[in-house]
Amino acid sequence: MNTSSAGSQADSIKPAPGWFSGQPRGLSTLFYVEMWERFSYYGMRALLVLFMVTPADEGGLGFATAEAATLYGSYTMAVYMLSIPGGFIADRIMGARRAVLLGAILIALGHYCLAVPHVSTFYAGLILVALGTGLFKPSISALVGGLYARDDQRRDAGFSLFYMGINIGAFMAPLVTGFLAQSASFKAWLAGNGFAPEMSWHWGFAAAGAGMTLALALLARRIPQLPPDEVLAAVSAETWRKAAAVIAGTALLMALALASDAEGWQGLRWMFIVLPLAAIAWFSRSAGLDARRMAAVGVFFIASMVFWALFEQAGVSIALFADQLTRNEVAGLAFPSAWFQSLNALFVIVLSPLFALAWTQLGDRQPSSPMKFALGLLFLSLSFLLMVPAAQLTIAGKVSPLWLAGLFFLQTVGELFLSPVGLSVMTRLAPSGFTGLLLGVWFLASAFGNKLAGVIGSSFDAKDPLALSAFFLHQGLFVMAASVVLICLVPWMKRLMGGVR
16 A cells, blocks of 8 residues: 555544544544444354354254364464455455455355355355455555554554454444344244244344444445555556465465364374474574564464464353353343353453553563563463363352453453564564565464364363363463463574564
8 A cells, every 4th residue: 555645645634523533534434344343253253153052953053062163263264364365465456445345245245144044154154254354354454554654643543543443343242142142032032023033143143244234334435535545557467476376375274274174184283383483493593683583473473373272262162161151140130151252352441551551651661572472371371270160160060250251351461462562563573575474474373373272172071070170271281381481582582583672
């Protein structure tokens, strides 16, 4: 995108009122579009595994836990991995505005497919949402950046507001879709009005589609407020060849990851670790600063992948624990288990200003980026160790919802140490002209982490408290060990980063 033209356009737009005072008017459009897109994504994600494991006579698909978890991991991996070719296509062929618009259409169609009660429309819906998100996700962030010149002091505040929109959508979504899909009162209303109550899951999916439709309508109405796409000349044959190579490379990685689910092919999962380790060993031996920084990127990649492999258990093992082993009531009032999925976004909204204030007050005394990553892993490990006694207590019956509230609080603290820092450090470590590639690497770490989340979650067993306790203990100890290793590597990481904090 042509940032100079975008910046001059931003300067010419009358600043918006209210929350967006002093910001380019297009930010409010992108804020609400992203809020509703995240509403659709997290609203569907909160139901996905629960719907798959629900028996067919109760409206679900009747999948075994292992099958549902594996499919969940593959789907969420695809969502992030497709951002790599999606971003390339937006940058070089389609333009960000058209990519966001087309992505929004595909996402909405995908959610409405999920609202149709048939296994074929279920798979079609997942494919459409993944393809649409691959176009939408990197392009809308590029549009936010395009509202500002590089040296515009409003940029960080604008991205902070944009991030708030993400979490408002993520907070609202499970409350709405969980109520429609799981609550006894809504099922009673369906039965009383001639609808099949077991089809309540599809009302939840339809609500996610309605959220995306709102985003699409807003986008179509206000698209003139957004930074214009750079005028693209006729796409050259070379560009098409590069696009084909990016798509083929992504397809190969995805095929290898999916093949690792097959019996006898599980050893392919080692590529998630071996390839980054090989890159670290190669680049760390170089005398060039940019190459050594790439070695540091490899360490961050592995740490990020480990983090998301456990963090994304929220949609698998933690969702199942909430549904099957937790007393989902407060003061005698029952609530859908999907509502727990809103806690992470709520804690992000509450804690983000405190983290921002802390980093501002600490200034140069704040921890380095590698140390923040290590602390993020530490808090994540504590969240799973907290679930060890919770799992043991299920011997006596369902446990208090406070256990899960504690888990999501600790995980959110870990997320705020790692996730915003990861995006920032990727842009600072990237050699000139390679920022987009490094952000693609960051998305790839999330993709592999999500795939591993499904692999790990496939061994969840609600019927054996001792096995479940060991399930959480092993994960907690593994991530704590990863945190300790990263703490030990901090001095070496600082040398590799060459002055970047």
